[in-house]
Amino acid sequence: MPEAGVAAKGLGRAVIFLGPPGAGKGTQARQIAESYSVPHLSTGDMFREHVSRGTPLGLRAKPIMERGELVPDDLVLSMVEERISRPDCADGFILDGFPRTLPQAEKLDEILRKRFKTQPVVVHFVVDEKQLMRRLTGRRTCAMGGEIYNIYDHPPKVPGRCDRDGGELMQRPDDREEVIAERLAAYERQTRPLVDYYCGRGVLKDVDGMAAPAAVTKNVLQLLAQKK
Numbered sequence: 001m002p003e004a005g006v007a008a009k010g011l012g013r014a015v016i017f018l019g020p021p022g023a024g025k026g027t028q029a030r031q032i033a034e035s036y037s038v039p040h041l042s043t044g045d046m047f048r049e050h051v052s053r054g055t056p057l058g059l060r061a062k063p064i065m066e067r068g069e070l071v072p073d074d075l076v077l078s079m080v081e082e083r084i085s086r087p088d089c090a091d092g093f094i095l096d097g098f099p100r101t102l103p104q105a106e107k108l109d110e111i112l113r114k115r116f117k118t119q120p121v122v123v124h125f126v127v128d129e130k131q132l133m134r135r136l137t138g139r140r141t142c143a144m145g146g147e148i149y150n151i152y153d154h155p156p157k158v159p160g161r162c163d164r165d166g167g168e169l170m171q172r173p174d175d176r177e178e179v180i181a182e183r184l185a186a187y188e189r190q191t192r193p194l195v196d197y198y199c200g201r202g203v204l205k206d207v208d209g210m211a212a213p214a215a216v217t218k219n220v221l222q223l224l225a226q227k228k
């Protein structure tokens with residue numbers, strides 16, 4: 001089993017991080033992807049990049065994301081399919097924030113069947129709602145390297161600055177309380193059904209997302225090592 005921060009080579013499969021907004025998917029995906037030297041594919045980060053570059057896709061996604069709703073499946077799917085087809089995904093990858101609807105999950109199945117002999121592993125982060133609200137309102141993200149902080153539980157050494165590269169720490173526009181409520185509702189409506197979908201196929205593993213970040217990382221690494 002690779003230690004956090006010690007690179008192993010490849011996962012040989014897709015690993016899906018599933019859980020509500022603020023469950024810690026992004027925090028863990030960064031660590032685990034580094035440990036296995038595989039790409040971390042975050043659809044939220046991809047959309048935010050399109051928004052900041054002002055691409056046609058970004059212009060369509062921006063108002064939807066600001067309302068806390070999900071971007072339509074067709075837009076998500078073409079973006080993800082293109083990304084997964086790149087050579088760096090050949091040894092496996094971590095999906096963070098995708099799939100989020102049943103049609104997305106079904107399309108992903110189709111893509112993965114052609115790509116890997118092994119089934120994906122779905123890591124389901126379980127966190128209660130009060131904690132999700134605290135995490136999301138307190139989150140700050142480095143504008144340069146994407147490092148994730150929390151002003152309550154994981155503050156930077158210098159307020160407003162990233163410990164790693166000194167970049168400015170920003171609050172996401174969708175981390176306002178009223179938008180968070182809509183994001184949580186969208187999760188319950190459209191994404192929670194995927195828990196049953198993957199459970200029924202025997203590939204879902206629950207992880208206690210309430211534990212400290214390092215303990216969660218250890219649990220996820222153990223779980224993936226068992227699946228090798």
Ligand code: AP5
Nearest residue numbers: 021022023024025026027043044071097135139149150213
């Ligand atoms: P996206 O960027 O995917 O957001 P999300 O799923 O709502 O998830 P978050 O990034 O908010 O939370 P996270 O679980 O990654 O938590 P994090 O590690 O940052 O999506 C944004 C939008 O894009 C969507 O609303 C939608 O519009 C669109 N979109 C994206 N993908 C889509 C798709 N597939 N289909 C349609 N639309 C899509 O942690 C949160 C905070 O908690 C941080 O401050 C962190 O420091 C802290 N924290 C983390 N772990 C712990 C811990 N163990 N203990 C204490 N604090 C912790």
